[in-house]
Amino acid sequence: MPDAFETMEALIEEISKHNYHYYTLDEPTISDAEWDALYAKLLQLEAETGVVLPHSPTTRVGGELLKGFEEHRHLARLWSLDKAQNHDDLMAWHTRAQKLVNEYNAQNPDQPLPPLSFVIELKFDGLTLNLTYDHGELVHAATRGSGMVGEGILAQVKTIKSIPLKIPYHEGIIEVQGEGIMNLSVLDAYNKTAAEPLKNARNAAAGALRNLNPKVTAERKLNAFFYNIGYSDMIQFETHQEMTSFLRENKFKVSPYLKFLDHIEAVEEELQNVVSMRNTFDFLIDGLVVKITDMRTREVLGYTDKFPRWAVAYKFEAEEAVTTLLGVNWNVGRTGKVTPTARVEAVDIAGVTVQNCTLNNVDDIERKNLKHALGSLVYIRRSNDVIPEILGKVTEEADGEEIVPPAVCPACGSALEVKGAHLFCTNRLDCRPQLVGRITHFASRDAMDIDTFSEKTAEQLYDELSVRDPADLYGLTFDDLIKLDRFGTKKAEKLLAAFEKSKACDLASFLFALGIPNTGKTTTKVLADHFGSLDKLMQAEPEELVALHDIGDIVAESIAGFFRDPAMQRSIERLLASGVQPRAEEKLAAASENNPFYGKTVVLTGTLSTMGREDCAKKLERLGAKVTGSVSKKTDILIAGESAGSKLTKAQELGIRIIDNEEELLQLLGEA
Template sequence: MASPMDRMKQLVDELNHHNYLYYTLDQPEISDAEYDQLYDELVRLERETGVILPESPTQRVGGEILEGFEEHRHLARLWSLDKAQTDDDLEAWYQRVTRLIHEYNREHPEDPLPEPTFSVELKYDGLTINLTYDHGVLVQAATRGNGITGEGILAQVKTIRSIPLTIPYRDGIIEVQGEGIMYLSVLEQYNKTATEPLKNARNAAAGALRNLNPAVTAERKLDAFIYNVGYSDRQLFATHQEMVQFLKDNRFKVNPYIAFVQTMDEVKAELEAIKARRHELDYLIDGAVIKLTDLRTREVLGYTEKFPRWAIAYKFEAEEVTTILRDVTWEVGRTGKITPVAIVEPVEIGGVTVQRCTLNNIGDIERKNVKHALGAEVYIRRSNDVIPEILGKVTDEKDGEEIQYPEECPACGSKLVQRGAHLFCENSLGCKPQMVARLTHFASRNAMDIESLSIMTADQLFTELDVRDPADLYDLKFEDLIRLERFGERKAQKLLDAIEKSKQCDLASFLFALGIPNTGITTTRSLAEHFKSLEAVRQATVEELLQIPDVGQIVAESIISFFADPRVKESIDRMLAAGVSPQFEEPELAGETAIVSEFSGKNVVLTGTLQKMTRGEAAKLLEQAGAKVAGSVSKKTDFVIAGEKAGSKLKKAQELGVTVLDEETFLAKLRLK
């Protein structure tokens, strides 16, 4: 019978093998339950023996909070890369490279360098990490720092499960470099339950790896791509291809995208291909890296004071730039939340001129060190056509004027209250921006679907007809509307007809229309399915609400507080008295409208634009078919239905081997009975 120590070694080897298959190759061989059984056995043996082997996977969960980071001196310098932003820049680099090679060959005709060939790799937008292995054991991990010394982050890096704690290469010391990243899908999932949502994947990864609490790092579920061997105490390979193979052979996660090409025309073609698909990736990149593949040529060409001569970073059109923060205005939202908006010196990012940036809340202002930044230089970032955000101040100096936080609502003059990092105006019935936004939300497609009630119409109803509450809409008369500017008979009747039609609504849409704090369309749908009547939702207790998978303590308390508000009670009662009748319809399991299909009991994700229906309509069909519609792709996803312009979710599905259906196939698989 094996001793406890022998069994522990066996378990460690087996678990690390399965970690490699799961996190690096994405090819698991055992179920999660089988893995957990082995893991639990190892934990029990470690507890009984008091021994933890250095490569044990139990060391990846994050230990005690560290007091500070220790300085680490790299065995070889981590170089920055010279940058090219145009084809002319790239061509100039190529001409320098070929000139240096030809000059060397003229002087050394007996042993010439080969004609240059190239690798093209992705340039990740994360945090550079440097890993030190001593005779196969991971002994240190560090940030890049100034290239010569960095900060030791071994405990944090150990939480990244794709990074091996031991490797097969045992013949000496090596340092390898890579990039710590947070997948965009992981960030999206993290933010669904986060008390303080993370703003972007790059800062999330960098912040996690430089957090003194490794448990925080573990929660972020980071990953890493390894791309270089920076130091070895012996010659290991002659080409970049051999280096990449060495990394793969030693169980490092190497990005599958790497191209080896012969000419600069091929390099440029690869760059165009990367540009075309960059926003389909599930992680951030900001360019590509071009390197000479022959390592002897690299050694001959050497380095400038700052950069290797044999590599260059091709930067895509800037999505992060610096500009001057000129002013901060304060905008009032539907819930009364006051949001600061930064007014910056106009600057172009990715072909778009930017003048306004989000700052989220006063906590964001403090955290990003822009409290004293008026008139000073700040970093801003724009990603995927979303509103740009301020990332922080360029310097740590207090070299700008102070941003003054308002004490009164900029719209109605009411006294503001602070809750956490946010300011609120509590004048919900008299504050115009709040009421107009609330009316517009109430009338939106996924809510009461009142056609023609635009934000301009809502503004007009508030100003001229004193509409202060959604219930007031059901009191409107033809003679009220016809006297409004831009309202003819046809427009007035069309709005009244739409309001009348909205009275017959489904329960989930009505709950969403009410604008319950901390709930969205998914949560309100879950409320409707669980309670099945408006009255049951209004009378629900915290304990009953917590039985719903989408509802936690904060959301449950928000729902209770909302329906306990006398103004909300009065508004709902008035709407019910006016004939509004929210109903929950059980999906029929038999009969003419039932849907029978292979989607029953399956996890399905919708992505892209469908032509024959909206994604909301498709989701309803799937739910009637017994499917669970999810927002992100994972290993548990059974089907992805992809419409036009499907992006990162489609890519993730293809990487995971999930079945992808186009719209026609999806509809064909839904059989009406």
């Protein structure tokens, strides 16, 4: 038996080597018949021994139909990218980065950052992949999801033959990020024999990777390119070049186009060159990505709430087409805003069939000469994944039927109010789309994060159980839910458990869930951090609010007005009475105490057995600590779990305080 295992390992290594040359390097090393013979021998040995090693190429064919997607929490966040669509946007990004570098260098003359240099990468149009390798073995694969939590798709990813199941790097855990794609030539070949041809390569790849039958994924013959190490507990890189070399050395398929440049002017010139090449690639790209190459500079520049400051996506110009405007629908949103949506004769733009287009408001209709355009030809534009918009009429004549704005709310028949360029329904208490939208928003991931809840659920609860306010959700019982269509015992119990779990929430998320007009996630966090309690915020006057960061007169009046509204006050009172407990008070109380983490810069490394690193980071931040990703002279404390690597070594060299005992950590966190 040991001999059989050794033979299997040798066969796997040889087949993987040939796969790498064929699928990653596009340089076949043996004939198909020779490859088939090696594969058949491996299959025979696996059948004889009853053992299939986890990195065997035979696991790529797709196994049993899966029951569902498991939630997967990433070890490091996957960030979105800020966008630049022209010269001014690109230069504004560069100016901001250069200013931060100059400020840092002025404060740290002994360790200045190097002059800015850049890398340009292709922005693939597929599905983002995050792969986890543990001591060289592929152990997890997930979609991007929220950036913190994605869906586990390991079985599907294993069918992509250009992705290594085992890599030479065996020192620890790494997360590798890339894009799953379908080559255009593969799409063409697939559609020649497919019963249902696929519309475009992007949707084909995304649909295949999110299909519960891995055999379907395998049939699509997907590919993947990789461009980033998002997390590593043992290895660090000084430059993007080093990281790219690491990816290549570990058999990952790297973009065929990478350009390293020293000046932003050269970057802009090269961007224009690549724009003219966009249709020469055998895969879809929807833009380019510009990144600063030096890793220490990236660490210093850091992140906003949504984006890294050291990278920007340069988006291609939108594509346009001509079609006929058939009609306009008026839709009511959760804030009562009544927005027009244009229905157009179906037209194909870059493989996507467009039938609906954005029209922002009545002023937008008149400005674009669309007042008398029903039945007329119009220009439409689709920019990447954004909903297409109408640019204007093809002719200047008023040769079509008139677009007539509604006189009353199209959903409930109530009076409409004009605010600026927009129409609003005044019936906030009994307008179905407003209430359904408000409840759906309340339950969403960035708000109360009520698992399994959807807009369809909100509509069903509104129609069949008279749920009119978010507070009504917490009064629902098992007997209420079980009588609903498509609600079995398991689904009802799961939703009730999600309601109960959501009661313990942080104040910023609770405020966002309330749907305060003119406020987003960033603003609600500013409010939570400043006031520290719901009561204090509800009593705040506009003059106090306007003094806060990024809150102007309009937003301040909007916030104060929201909390003065008797209907909103009643809703909040009912939510609190049902057991919802926003917990900002605890955060500020903990942070104000004399604890060892208050005001300290803390780095986490290794694996914590008693809690996840993300959970630990949140607890540290509640205690007033600043949690960063890398060790420097500014680091005060390193928390080292199992398998701590280079960060621990660097902390030891710098004489930084190290906490490597989890019992001690729990005591310091006040949880022992």
